[in-house]
Amino acid sequence: MANVLTSKEEDYSQWYNDLTREAGLAEHSAVRGCMVIKPYGYSIWEKMQGALDQMFKDTGHSNAYFPLFIPKSFFAKEASHVEGFAKECAVVTHYRLKDSEDGIIVDPDAKLEEELIVRPTSETIIWNTYRGWIQSYRDLPVLVNQWANVVRWEMRTRLFLRTAEFLWQEGHTAHATRDEAVREAEKMLDVYADFAENWMALPVLKGVKTPNERFAGALETYCIEALMQDGKALQAGTSHFLGQNFAKAFDVKFTDRDGKLDHVWATSWGVSTRLMGALIMAHGDDHGLVVPPKIAPLQVVIVPIYKKSEELDAISEVVEKIMNDLKKRGVSVKYDDSDKQRPGFKFAEYELKGIPVRMAIGPRDLEKGTVEVARRDTREKMTISMEGASQYVVELLDEIQQNIFRKASDFRKANTHQADTWDEFCQLLEEKGGFIMAHWDGTPETEQQIKEKTKATIRCIPLDNPEENGKCILTGKPSGQRVVFAKAY
């Protein structure tokens, strides 16, 4: 595997691809632009999904499921939305195949009267449905989430980060007031930030997008932005305040307490399997993946070291006790007594997969009543007493979770810089990458020009941004705050 820390851009791509494949997370499929998430990758995604789903429920949301196909006409109803998505959609035009001399062909007689679009996102179909659900303020709020796949016909694809089809969740809510909808959008951003930091050990910046980068159809787009180890930014989640745009487009009205008719206020928010990409790029190292204990499908693996089968029997006896102790404490643990691989191979394999803690037990340990414990995040090995080993491991898992977050935070801190002049800005981008805090005159034109000149974009305007007078790095015009620039995935 390429070296993650010294890498050039191509090397880093190589490292990412190798790691993703070698750790058994995902691979490109035979279908153009699509990805196969392999069992191990999916087991991590399931842990993340489970934690997020619980957080959605804890904030009052319910799951539902809407159709994969959306009639083409639905897209025309919200002008900026169609603008944003129309270009990259998969379109269903026929509903039957038939045999012919040239083999199986699309039956020309089975042409659909109205084409169906494979959803690139579900706002339109959902708002069309909500019209029937909402009449009174008593029906509000509607707080619904959907776990689904969506399709965006991307030109170039990359495992987890950009694929033609991807898995995600999309929340779609309807509210009686503007304030309530804005609060909802902000609340869900907080949920995402909480999940990223406390489960994935991924520090994120909370902010709003500039109008240029805003979601098609939104009045405000909130986002969490994370920094990867190659100095590029990754948008890890978004939450949109949609105003009344979709309610107006799909005619969703309600009667308020005073008997007045008004359109409802909307939000939508989503995170995708892209978070898997964030996990790989934020924490991985030259030995493979590093999975934070809280989302690790397997937290502890125990490897026996033996020559004779009597030794294995003696080890297995001790291991069973440790496993029971760990399971009682809620730790997921696997005993790998397979004789197909030697211990050294297993060590490397589990490191590649990022299992947080490895325990090794051999004849020497049996003699002394000890066990070797290795932590994945630092790759340190400790020999501890067998007594109290499970307690030790439980505490270690917690320490690892914190340490991974600390490490990522330190990295972000070391790679966040201020630039006050154009030259300084370009130099920082060129040499260090990372987040660059700089003044901007607030116009879309300037933002666009900076993007064209440097490929850097404004990742977000942080929510708790301090006011500070300065001059735009490009135009020199006055600015009241710094914004976050970076090259992004």
Place this chain on the structure above:
RNA sequence: CGGGGUGUAGCGCAGCCCGGUAGCGCGCGUCGUUCGGGACGACGAGGCCGUGGGUUCGAAUCCCGCCACCCCGACCA
């Protein structure tokens, strides 16, 4: 859709310039020795050389067409 590249064993590649009927590493199978950081030896299985046509006594190799994939742009969670 523009610019470049690659298709040979499950994977990674060599062979192509200079045509003579396919090879290396990893992986895989069996047996034995090993086993505290990716073991070693012996034997073995596995390929219409992307595809269609042409040149030739003979094509992985030369020529023409097609297809697929990858990289760099434009598009993007």
